[in-house]
Amino acid sequence: MVLSMVDQGQEVTLAHIDGGRGMRSRLYSMGLVPGAAFPVLSRNGAGPVMLRVKDSRLAIGRGMAQKIIVE
Amino acid sequence: MKEKITIALAGNPNSGKSTVFNAITGARQHIANYPGVTVEKKYGTVTHKGYEIEVVDLPGTYSLTAYSLEEIVARDFLVNEKPDLVVDIVDASNLDRNLYLTVQLKELGSPLIIALNMMDAAESRGIVVDDQLLSTLFQVPVVPMVARSKQGIQECLDKVIAVAGRDQEWPPAVISYGNDIDQGLDQIETIIKRSKAFNARYPSRWRALKCLEGDRQILDFLKEDPDLGRSIEDICQATSKHMVDTLDEEPESVIAGHRYGYIVGITRKAVKRKVELRLNLSDKIDKVLTNRIIGPLLMIAILYVIYVFTFSASEVPIRVFEVFFEFLKEIVSSIIPVGNLQSLIVSGIIDGVGGVLGFVPLIMFMFFAIAIMEDSGYMARMAYMLDRVLRWFGLHGNSVIALIVSGGISGGCAVPGVMATRTLKDPKERITTLLVVPFMNCGAKLPVYAMLIGAFFSKDKARMMFILTLFSWGFALLAAKIIRSTVLKGPETPFVMELPPYRMPTLKGLLIHTWERTWYYIKKAGTVILGLSIILWAMMTFPGLSEEQERFFENERIRATKSLLTSPEIKEWIPDGKSLMELNGLYESYARANSEEEAHMITGLEDSPLFPLIKTTFLLNKGEVPERQIERHDLQAAARYLRFRDEMTGLGDRERQAALKGSIAGWLGQGLEVVTRPLGFDYRINIALLGGFAAKEVVVSTLGTAYSIGEVDPEGSNSLSERLRKDPGWNPLKAFTLIIFTMLYVPCFVTVISIRRETSWVWAGFSIGFNLVAAFLVAFIIRYAGMALGLGVS
Numbered sequence A: 001m002v003l004s005m006v007d008q009g010q011e012v013t014l015a016h017i018d019g020g021r022g023m024r025s026r027l028y029s030m031g032l033v034p035g036a037a038f039p040v041l042s043r044n045g046a047g048p049v050m051l052r053v054k055d056s057r058l059a060i061g062r063g064m065a066q067k068i069i070v071e
Numbered sequence B: 001m002k003e004k005i006t007i008a009l010a011g012n013p014n015s016g017k018s019t020v021f022n023a024i025t026g027a028r029q030h031i032a033n034y035p036g037v038t039v040e041k042k043y044g045t046v047t048h049k050g051y052e053i054e055v056v057d058l059p060g061t062y063s064l065t066a067y068s069l070e071e072i073v074a075r076d077f078l079v080n081e082k083p084d085l086v087v088d089i090v091d092a093s094n095l096d097r098n099l100y101l102t103v104q105l106k107e108l109g110s111p112l113i114i115a116l117n118m119m120d121a122a123e124s125r126g127i128v129v130d131d132q133l134l135s136t137l138f139q140v141p142v143v144p145m146v147a148r149s150k151q152g153i154q155e156c157l158d159k160v161i162a163v164a165g166r167d168q169e170w171p172p173a174v175i176s177y178g179n180d181i182d183q184g185l186d187q188i189e190t191i192i193k194r195s196k197a198f199n200a201r202y203p204s205r206w207r208a209l210k211c212l213e214g215d216r217q218i219l220d221f222l223k224e225d226p227d228l229g230r231s232i233e234d235i236c237q238a239t240s241k242h243m244v245d246t247l248d249e250e251p252e253s254v255i256a257g258h259r260y261g262y263i264v265g266i267t268r269k270a271v272k273r274k275v276e277l278r279l280n281l282s283d284k285i286d287k288v289l290t291n292r293i294i295g296p297l298l299m300i301a302i303l304y305v306i307y308v309f310t311f312s313a314s315e316v317p318i319r320v321f322e323v324f325f326e327f328l329k330e331i332v333s334s335i336i337p338v339g340n341l342q343s344l345i346v347s348g349i350i351d352g353v354g355g356v357l358g359f360v361p362l363i364m365f366m367f368f369a370i371a372i373m374e375d376s377g378y379m380a381r382m383a384y385m386l387d388r389v390l391r392w393f394g395l396h397g398n399s400v401i402a403l404i405v406s407g408g409i410s411g412g413c414a415v416p417g418v419m420a421t422r423t424l425k426d427p428k429e430r431i432t433t434l435l436v437v438p439f440m441n442c443g444a445k446l447p448v449y450a451m452l453i454g455a456f457f458s459k460d461k462a463r464m465m466f467i468l469t470l471f472s473w474g475f476a477l478l479a480a481k482i483i484r485s486t487v488l489k490g491p492e493t494p495f496v497m498e499l500p501p502y503r504m505p506t507l508k509g510l511l512i513h514t515w516e517r518t519w520y521y522i523k524k525a526g527t528v529i530l531g532l533s534i535i536l537w538a539m540m541t542f543p544g545l546s547e548e549q550e551r552f553f554e555n556e557r558i559r560a561t562k563s564l565l566t567s568p569e570i571k572e573w574i575p576d577g578k579s580l581m582e583l584n585g586l587y588e589s590y591a592r593a594n595s596e597e598e599a600h601m602i603t604g605l606e607d608s609p610l611f612p613l614i615k616t617t618f619l620l621n622k623g624e625v626p627e628r629q630i631e632r633h634d635l636q637a638a639a640r641y642l643r644f645r646d647e648m649t650g651l652g653d654r655e656r657q658a659a660l661k662g663s664i665a666g667w668l669g670q671g672l673e674v675v676t677r678p679l680g681f682d683y684r685i686n687i688a689l690l691g692g693f694a695a696k697e698v699v700v701s702t703l704g705t706a707y708s709i710g711e712v713d714p715e716g717s718n719s720l721s722e723r724l725r726k727d728p729g730w731n732p733l734k735a736f737t738l739i740i741f742t743m744l745y746v747p748c749f750v751t752v753i754s755i756r757r758e759t760s761w762v763w764a765g766f767s768i769g770f771n772l773v774a775a776f777l778v779a780f781i782i783r784y785a786g787m788a789l790g791l792g793v794s
Helices: A021-029 B017-025 B069-081 B092-107 B119-124 B131-138 B153-165 B179-194 B204-212 B216-222 B226-247 B251-270 B281-289 B294-335 B340-357 B360-376 B378-392 B399-408 B414-423 B427-439 B446-456 B458-485 B507-541 B547-566 B577-595 B599-605 B611-621 B632-661 B664-671 B673-679 B683-692 B698-706 B718-726 B732-744 B749-758 B761-788
Strands: A011-017 A037-043 A049-053 A056-060 A068-070 B004-011 B029-033 B040-048 B051-057 B085-091 B112-117 B127-129 B142-144 B271-273 B496-499
Touching: A011 A021, A021 B251, A056 B281, A056 B378, B004 B017, B004 B069, B004 B092, B004 B153, B017 B029, B017 B040, B017 B051, B017 B085, B017 B112, B017 B153, B017 B507, B029 B507, B040 B153, B051 B153, B085 B092, B085 B153, B092 B112, B092 B119, B092 B127, B092 B131, B092 B204, B092 B251, B112 B131, B112 B153, B119 B127, B131 B142, B131 B251, B142 B153, B179 B204, B179 B226, B179 B251, B204 B216, B204 B226, B204 B251, B216 B226, B226 B251, B251 B271, B281 B294, B281 B378, B294 B340, B294 B360, B294 B378, B340 B507, B360 B378, B360 B399, B360 B507, B378 B399, B378 B496, B399 B414, B399 B427, B399 B458, B414 B427, B414 B507, B414 B749, B427 B458, B427 B749, B427 B761, B446 B458, B446 B698, B446 B718, B446 B732, B458 B732, B458 B761, B507 B664, B507 B683, B507 B698, B507 B749, B547 B577, B547 B632, B577 B599, B577 B611, B611 B632, B632 B664, B632 B698, B664 B673, B664 B683, B673 B683, B673 B761, B683 B698, B683 B732, B698 B718, B732 B761, B749 B761
Parallel strands: B004 B051, B004 B085, B085 B112, B112 B142
Antiparallel strands: A011 A037, A011 A068, A037 A049, A049 A056, A056 B496, B029 B040, B040 B051, B127 B271
């Protein structure tokens, strides 16, 4: 499932990032590595998705969220 | 032992790094740019226990890859400058993520201590960190800290001296990334060590790791030796293929995973979590502030409050500045005799520099409000909420900061706005943002709007201002869309940002942030504007009146004076030219005394035999009917003298107007009529707009001169408003066209210089050209659409 489809409040595990190296490395450095589990805090229509990753909150744009595969 | 120590502060964004930096260096800090890039380099010094410690604040980064300018700058500094010690600021309440950078610093072999910041925030969230154990397991000295309240700062400096003084080796950490990767690393490391590319500055294993991570900077460097490049490439490919085949993962993700594994292995022992709070305070606040419906409404409300705050708070200081510059002008005028030198200092330098510095209070309060939004964490939420909208126009959520600073809330300034675009990573989004920020309604455009709105739309001032705010936003966004789909076409960069926990800003932090930016503005205004004011003044002064014209005005004055002196009504009061000068002097003193309501000065004048004439003239001038008992021929004398005064004022105004028309700016303005005729602008407006290139508020004062109504006070330019309202050549449509043109045409000179500093002359030039064309087209459409609707027919 892609991250942009996950409902608010659900907890998911990151499977794979379908993006370029730069994007992947940036997400890794912010704690989003394959295997990491995190809840989706909010999802605002076409806007960014808000996640809790480790002890921080990340906002991820919709375009990017469509490339993040979660389980 | 060394007396001088250089330390570098490293850490994630939002780890409190700048708070630590401010706490250590206080006011002794400087800002520069790293060579060749627009990344800010902050440094400062502090003396501690006899040591002079130079502190360099590295850009906040999550990692040390080559994907962002900040990360490259940070790691180049660490490798090339070899600071004596790196102080890694780590957020104790978010340890795992923060230690990701720490691990990489260790792998790079940097001499390191960890400043475990925000211990209080961690504690309040039920996170207890055993700093001793952390230090032992990580093999790095750890200092617990609460930088906001300065706890741990002295201890940290003690530790800096102790560790830096110890002449110890810092071997790069070796972390296992699993068999397959470790094997690849060993192979590459061995080849590098044997090659000419070997360099003791870079740990070979770190370089090998970077190769497997696909780091362009390192790979490109190693590939300069083709043989070396080829063998490394082979190993990388083999490893990658193997990883994908067996684990279905790329090496980078395996490496990142192992790094976190290594970290969690340590924090599992050193960090104890009490009952996990499901929702912390920040989450609760976010439920409201970033709510789909309430969020945007609150955002507008907050922006409105900031708007009101900046304007009301800066009102008094701005007034003080004005009074000060008026006072300065009076002093100069009284010391230096009338002539070009006086004119240069008063009209060129003091008016020019004063006009720009006069905005300092406004800008300062604006920056203060912005610093509150940034330091509290709200700015990140704004970017989060607006990203969806801005994205559609080819901008980035973070562009909103630049747009607001530039005058998204009327009254900002494009110079700091251009600087604020530094937070944007993607060059195309950054350049687009800085090209459209000059369309916002900065503080200098407001006097122009105020004057024209006062003249033609005085009934709905507030509504007009609102319309203009919407118009500038609308146009800026539209222009962004146009630029992004033509000259700066490109994919949108992914939006990912951390929303830091809400924090109460500290006053010290706010003051430092406000001052940094304000000082930058003052420096710019003080230097660039000074030079430019002088040039502009010269353009508007020289060559001025021709001899013939000068003679003409002189003759007119003589004629008027003669006619007055020979008139029968006046003859009995003043016999010659000398008493006329006396009369003029007394009249002016009386008028001044009256306007300042200084009764004792009036009493002093009453003794003069000319007093009845003065008083009657003054009353006539004000349109009041003098007392009955004044004799008829005295009244006639006063009327005659008043007519003379008006004649002389009119001559002076016409002379100034003719001088302006005869100046270089005047010629340019007349020459430009060919271009501006379709907009309905004559040479007078053109001259004013030329002047506006220095600073937009100059438009008002120049228009005043061009319309020969003498001195115009830009704040209360009532007489100019009055004059334009009565002018048959003016109507609301023309005024609106000029307002829009002023809003959109060339950025002021200081902004152009700032754009150049952030990009290149090409973009600075593009900005001038693009804005001019845009302004022309929009003004043209407005004028003809308005005329088609039957507006503006006078």
